[in-house]
Amino acid sequence: MKCTGPPESQKLALAMEHALARETETWKVPVFHGFAVKGTDISPFYYEKAVLWIRESSLLFQFCSETFALAVSFFNRLLASVKAQLKYLQCIATACLVLAAKINEEDEIIPSVKKLAVQSGCKCSPAEIVRMERIILNKLHWDLYTATSIDFLNIVSTRHVFFFFFAKG
Known part of the structure; x- marks a missing residue:
């Protein structure tokens, strides 16, 4: 039997190139200038604290790794x-987690914004979180698809399993 498609290594390379091109279009990283995110009073300490809070909240609500990465x-x-101002950092982090959960999680798993705010220890009201969601959506131009490190791992592991399965047969 003759294979008509490109070899598996070419398919993997194309999938990776596509994901990388998409990431290049959308991915931005905060730039630290001096000892704060450029143009703000957010230090690396508070940035790291917010990311760790997203992780802890993600684990608390048993969200998948993809939700955390997103x-x-x-x-x-x-x-x-x-x-962004430091006083809004936790509200921003909470709203980012809520948006990611809405994309990646089953509806039954996602707690109400009120429950999420109370159980996670967030110091902002549900109304503030919802308002921040809208701000984030507008600032990101409603473009919430972005390649994450988890996407790359999924591409590589899926291709590897596929290749391994068919190489043995």
Whole structure:
């Protein structure tokens, strides 16, 4: 039997190139200038604290790893796009997690914004979180698809399993 498609290594390379091109279009990282995110009073300490809070909240609500990665991606893209104030950082982080959960999680798993705010220890109201969601959506131009490190791992592992399965047969 003759294979008519490109070899598996070419398919993997094309999938990776496509994901990388998409990432290049959308991915931004906050730039630290001096000891703060450029144009803000957010230090690396507070940035790291917010990312760790996203992780802890993600684990608390048993969200998948993809949700955490996507929330951090939204967080980075927003901080690279606007001059956020430190006092809004936890609300931004919470809203990023909520948006990521709405994309990646089953509806039954996602708690209400009120429950998420109370159980996670967030110091902002549900109304503030919802308002921040809208701000994030507008600042990111409603473009929430972005390649994350988890996407690359999924591409590589899926291709590897596929290749391994058919190489043995």
